[in-house]
Amino acid sequence: MDGNRRWARARRLPSIEGHRRGIIALREATRAARDFGIPILTVYGFSTENWRRDSKEISLLLDLCVFFAHSELQELQRNDVRVNLIGKYRALPRSSVDALERLVSQTASNTGLLLNLAVNYSARTELRDAIAAMVEDAARGRLDPHSVNEESIASYLYTSQLPDPDILIRPGGEQRLSNFLLYQVAYTELYMCDVYWPDFTKDHFQRALIEFQKRQRRFGGA
Secondary structure, three states, X not given: OOOHHHHHHHOOOOHHHHHHHHHHXXXXXXXXXXXXXXXXXXXXXXXXXXXXOOHHHHHHHHHHHHHHHHHXXXXXXXXXXXXXXXXXXXXXXXXXXXXXXXXXXXXXXXXXXXXXXXXXXXXXXXHHHHHHHHXXXXXXXXXOHHHOOHHHHHOOOOOOOOOOOOEEEEOOXXXXXXXXXXXXXXXXXXXXXXXXXXXXXXXXXXXXXXXXXXXXXXXXOO
């Protein structure tokens, strides 16, 4: 969900206003995913690299995280959305962790769209954790190193219970993955657009899906 700060800067607003507007865009994207029959929507909410930002902005972002967890609960319940978390989210302040875990528990019985929030997430950290766990299991005799394959590696990732994404949509005009789901997107279709995330609407989502439907996915085959 890229471009919140640039959206605010273009309007001579503080960065936090861009992030607030980004929550509205997330709400609309979640509704759109439900309407389009998409089963899983994974969003990059907060990266480990975001800790390099100004401390005041980080504090406001964390407060906004708590606000999101409280303000969006009824909306998520009404739309039968279940929330899941990936990343080192437990490293956040206690108030943020409690709010997010409460959101997960209170939506756990929902059976519609799965909203997968990547919070304090880094794909390289995910791979490091997976390798460390595999090495430990191999040392304890729980894993045969000679049997390791793509499926066994995937089983050690944060997304072990999820399929690989079909499409990755990046708004904001950048043309890179930015440390997001590096292992999982090996055969994912990439869709980059110039619109900043706060301006990303259901129509933009639909355009991405239409483009996706035009592509031929060979997965390395003929």
